[in-house]
Amino acid sequence: MAFKILIANRGEIALRALRACRELGIKTVGVYSDVDKDLKHLKFADETVCIGPASPAESYLNIPSILSAAELTEVDAIYPGYGFLSENYEFADQCNKSGFKFIGPNSETIQKMGDKITAKNYVKKYNIPIVPGFSDDIPDDESKVKDIVNEIGYPVILKATAGGGGRGMRVVVNEEDLINLIEITKKEALNSFGNEKIYIEKYIQNPRHIEIQIIGDGKGDAIHLGTRDCSVQRRHQKIIEEAPAINLNMQNLNKTLEACVNLCKEIKYEGAGTLEFLYENNEFYFIEMNTRIQVEHPVTEMITGFDIVKAQIKIALGINYDLEQSKVNFKGHAIECRINAEDPETFQPCPGLITKMHTAGGFGIRYDSHIYSGYNVTPYYDSLLAKIITQANSRGSSIKRMLSALDEFFVEGIKTNQPLHQKILNDDVYINNMHTINYLENEFNK
Ligand code: MV4
Numbered sequence: 192m193a194f195k196i197l198i199a200n201r202g203e204i205a206l207r208a209l210r211a212c213r214e215l216g217i218k219t220v221g222v223y224s225d226v227d228k229d230l231k232h233l234k235f236a237d238e239t240v241c242i243g244p245a246s247p248a249e250s251y252l253n254i255p256s257i258l259s260a261a262e263l264t265e266v267d268a269i270y271p272g273y274g275f276l277s278e279n280y281e282f283a284d285q286c287n288k289s290g291f292k293f294i295g296p297n298s299e300t301i302q303k304m305g306d307k308i309t310a311k312n313y314v315k316k317y318n319i320p321i322v323p324g325f326s327d328d329i330p331d332d333e334s335k336v337k338d339i340v341n342e343i344g345y346p347v348i349l350k351a352t353a354g355g356g357g358r359g360m361r362v363v364v365n366e367e368d369l370i371n372l373i374e375i376t377k378k379e380a381l382n383s384f385g386n387e388k389i390y391i392e393k394y395i396q397n398p399r400h401i402e403i404q405i406i407g408d409g410k411g412d413a414i415h416l417g418t419r420d421c422s423v424q425r426r427h428q429k430i431i432e433e434a435p436a437i438n439l440n441m442q443n444l445n446k447t448l449e450a451c452v453n454l455c456k457e458i459k460y461e462g463a464g465t466l467e468f469l470y471e472n473n474e475f476y477f478i479e480m481n482t483r484i485q486v487e488h489p490v491t492e493m494i495t496g497f498d499i500v501k502a503q504i505k506i507a508l509g510i511n512y513d514l515e516q517s518k519v520n521f522k523g524h525a526i527e528c529r530i531n532a533e534d535p536e537t538f539q540p541c542p543g544l545i546t547k548m549h550t551a552g553g554f555g556i557r558y559d560s561h562i563y564s565g566y567n568v569t570p571y572y573d574s575l576l577a578k579i580i581t582q583a584n585s586r587g588s589s590i591k592r593m594l595s596a597l598d599e600f601f602v603e604g605i606k607t608n609q610p611l612h613q614k615i616l617n618d619d620v621y622i623n624n625m626h627t628i629n630y631l632e633n634e635f636n637k
Pocket of ligand 1: 628
């Protein structure tokens with residue numbers, strides 16, 4: 192049976208999904224906003240549909256418009272990618288109810304993991320290590336609240352349960368500020384997310400950001416594809432990611448991997464997912480689960496040879512799929528540099544016309560990007576232009592390969608953060624893997 196998929200996204204991930212479909216012999220529908228008609232993946236899609244104006248709310252976030260495009264083109268399934276509607280449980284539900292398979296987990300699972308308290312309490316039952324804290328309703332009695340937080344120990348962090356990805360958080364360092372900051376955080380949570388519910392966690396001061404990639408077949412089988420280290424970030428925007436995360440406590444790592452796989456088996460998780468952890472003093476602390484493909488998935492693909500996007504699609508369409516942990520082999524080390532259209536000093540987005548460019552290539556280098564000479568970077572969407580991924584036998588060799596690739600790569604007409612990458616990859620703290628989530632903001636933002 193010939194399948195047809197609508198790709199409900201843009202940029203590099205739309206192209207990534209389109210490539211997977213073509214390899215699988217699946218027909219594709221590309222959708223685009225008014226300013227995106229020249230996107231690269233549209234030139235290879237079997238059909239294309241305009242879904243609205245540039246503003247994301249009116250196009251890539253516009254559920255009725257996307258469902259209309261799906262109806263018009265009679266697709267079997269919808270691929271959400273990352274961002275936009277990828278973790279919107281109502282969208283998943285509406286796709287499925289309209290007869291278009293949402294490529295990802297079911298709506299209930301997306302909803303559960305979207306509420307951060309629910310997610311935490313949920314994974315805790317499966318022996319996944321979580322951050323110590325308080326996840327019940329915060330009592331009105333101030334002295335009770337103070338007792339609870341004294342028990343956890345300062346500093347603590349207040350988080351909006353509807354937040355995530357760094358939004359709606361606040362650190363409290365002493366009791367004087369506690370009650371006041373709880374009120375402020377609640378109000379902000381209500382304003383930002385329409386839900387004032389917050390929870391309290393021990394603040395982990397200088398952790399690494401480690402994640403575990405899992406794949407489930409939706410029928411009770413699941414595997415893991417190991418770890419990634421995504422500690423090089425600024426304002427919750429990852430800049431460099433790598434796989435595997437090195438220098439982890441093996442005993443705790445193996446316990447955590449097993450617990451993650453067990454969770455996915457028990458809940459019959461379908462598709463690709465990522466459990467995010469903070470890692471400090473040999474301990475893992477679960478913070479969130481992402482129920483979508485992630486930007487940095489290529490580093491995992493490069494060390495395993497496992498095509499995560501193809502797996503998502505095949506599992507969703509019920510194309511025969513065997514998940515066997517023993518068939519997953521890890522080879523060497525992969526690094527991804529995100530090239531953004533931004534000023535390398537001020538980090539401000541830099542839209543404009545790409546007048547000339549050249550990609551990097553060679554042994555062990557992968558390049559995932561939708562840009563080309565003559566491409567216009569608009570200010571409406573995120574500034575990711577390209578992902579350069581290198582794979583080599585060791586982390587050191589992978590870094591050297593990346594430096595060579597960054598030397599070859601050039602983009603003219605707009606500013607990019609390429610010089611920032613070159614600075615980091617030549618920095619001893621990074622080279623020696625001594626960095627944490629605070630590294631970039633401390634070392635390079637002076
Ligand atoms: C934390 C934390 C320290 N302690 N939770 C930020 C995004 C969201 N996923 C959770 N985040 C954090 N939660 C406790 N208990 C520090 C962060 C954090 C962070 C986490 C991962 C990657 C980058 C980060 C940058 C700043 C803060």
